Amino acid sequence: MAFSSLYEEKCPFTRDYNLIKGELKNIDDYDKTCIETALHGVNQMVLSEWGNNTACQIILVTDGSTGVGPMSLKESLATANQRSAKIPFPVPFSFPAKLHIICLTTASDPCFIKSKPLYQRLIDMTGYDGTISVQDTFSNEASVTSMFQKLAEEIYSTFKGTLKCGNLESKIILSPAPVPYTKVTDFDSQTYNLWDVLDVCGFVSVGDVGSPMAISRHLILPATSSSNKTEHVVKNEVDITDDDVMDDSKTPSFCVLLHGALRVENMAALVTVGENWFGFIYSWADSKKKSNLMLTILSPGSDAVPWLGDLNYLGSSDSFSSDQVGSFPVRPTEKRSYSQNGVVWIRQAGLQSDIQKILRHARKLPEKTQQFYKELNRLRKAAISLGFLDLLNGLAYIFEQECMQLPGTAHPDCALQLQHAADVLRKTQNRDIKYVIIPLQTNYTSS
Template identity: 65%
Template sequence: MRFINYWFHLQQYIRFMVAFSSLYEERCAFTRDYNAIKTELQKLDDYDKTGIESALQGASQLVLGEWGNNIACQFVLITDGNTGVGPLSLTESFSTLNHRNASNPFPLPFAFPAKLHVVCIAPNNDPNLVKSKPLYQRLVDMTGYDGSVLIPDGNLCESTIVSMFQKLAEDMYTSFRGTLKCGNLESRVTLSPAPIPYTKLTDFDCQTNVLSELIEVCGFMPIADVGSPMAISRHLILPTSSLGKENLPLNAEIDLADEDTAEEGKVPSFCVLLHGALKVENMTALVTLGENWFGFIYSWADSKKKSNLMLTVLTPGSDAVPWLGDLNHLDSSDNLMPEQVGSFPVRPSEKRSYSQNGVELNRLRKAAISLGFLDLLNGLAYIFEQECTQLPGSAHPDCALQLTHAADVLRKTQNKDIKYVILPLITNYNSS
């Protein structure tokens, strides 16, 4: 058996590679160094078996270890069209899906947003491939998002394989081009990393939201009011030249002449103005990212104090941030009657009962009565009386009086009203 299978993981422009069989092996860590990947590819050997599940498991571990569970990733599984035989085969993996427990879960769907592309280097009519294709498709479907199963167009030869990969690269790495708009002011922008569609699963359906090319400012809010809401992703907003450079090839960044960059720097850009003002005012801009989908734009600095414009993408829906209320109903105070204007944070209609107030006799009594634990009251009365007999000589005389009083009342009222409140005995010592 000879199977050559290997993985690419492409994360923005950072990739890693895993070779797999019955076990997996990380062949190349996440890197932007293409030569390192190439070198490693040439060293790739054949292994004993095809074990796609172990490869998925390994890839998942590597991503979680390095990037956490929040960064969108793309996987490319390159295979000869085989899914393996025996206990490690994909067929076997699927047949045991329903018998998994916490210790050996199936790695799909991943714990992070991911796209899976299965690239089959096999002739179209390969009998193995015919059998494998639905299994691969199942993997892609389980991963969610819109991955793909790719097969060379026409005969299996170098040119068809190259064009297949080119098509894949174009699909995977189209950068985001959009417009940031605030009324009549606007800027052409790109987002880094490029946003991916967000899929939301509910009880009854599955909704996919695609970020609109128009990012439109609705208004502004202080950072302190916004707090730190949950974000599905964050992107740098980079203003792009509006001077007819839309159709640049992928490697444009490298080709840009210094002179061009210097000149672009001197053309006023709305993005830079917005960034400066948000930073000075300590504010964020609420923006719409699509139908009923919102985000915040603010000034963000990395560890080296390099300041940038950042977009935080909220979960779709106008209720994404509970303490901001319905985002669709935020308004300018000028548009409202004074009595209609509320303030942040928006409070839920019911107060949460997190905890009870401090320990004191009446609360204890109330709790004991609520729970029907009346023996506690007797016990407590007994403890008070004991305490009374053991008071040191230096103790305040009021102590003994109050303890005896408390013990008496606890015994007397034990079957009575819960609303009764035990009050301290008024004595010569405390009636000032």
């Protein structure tokens, strides 16, 4: 992304390094430096591509200047707390992110010395540890390359582990490297770390897996050890147009075998990634001809996918007879409550609807006596629990108005019940939430 007073997306997220190199050669100079504009653009790009759960590394490359005037970083930080809710300050980001700032200047540059506290404040606002990189001496191509190489070694460390299924296993690399996940509850927080061994528990149809909530997604690359014990990444892409997923000239790899099997069978592998922590491995196509093996890490817990039930209790269908094998989605063990006793008064129409329902029953008294008092007590209980006591007085007034407007053909019990309900609603001693209004016993209803 290139930025000035506006930002421009030079190329989308891609693993085509040649495309990135080509765009880097086509970056032009524009009107001014506005770092806030760039950060807004980063928010939009990451949210649209990865969502708000994927951790990202953001690298800001600058000449050490923070801009001048109203759009400078100094002015942006000074007014960060004065923004509207519709257009807030972009930092902290809407997703977990570390901000790394590379200044293509020297540490003794007066402009950098003045800008460094502003850069550090911006990093602190992200909520994560970032870095500021600058050269000690005059910059040249070799020193700039060395600075970027050092940053890459620090923040882009690879995750090396083992993918295992029974007696088969394969050394793998996850990209990007997963980070520890902290689950925060009302009274506690717990940090989960990924195991080095990802163990395949079983296989589930991709259609049954659906799209569960995930905390991160990673590309799985097989890694083999050569005689000098250095890690080499094996190409893990599968040509969709070719049924032969492995070439005889390639080293046999369980990772590649699993990839081809999942692609052909349209299945996903359920794996354990930590203590009571699961994920799914599946084949994902990023083009018409190539597919890749991906790992989706679920939120910690065995109930991360509600329609699959408790993941600890999933078993092989071969162990049961056909009449014992259930289907997804799994029905919950507890019976759900679909009672309509609750009220929703977020909007005015909700309250009006509840009042009109009571009045409809009131006009059909005494036939609807039970329904009238049931709805009246439901509304009264909700009003008291919310502290909406004016509603009770208003409802009593409405009942009295209804009494005055009753036609001559109305049943005598209708007026008596409405007046009785109005009197009870107005009595302050009946404001206990456990109190229940009961029908007035009359000569018309006793029989």
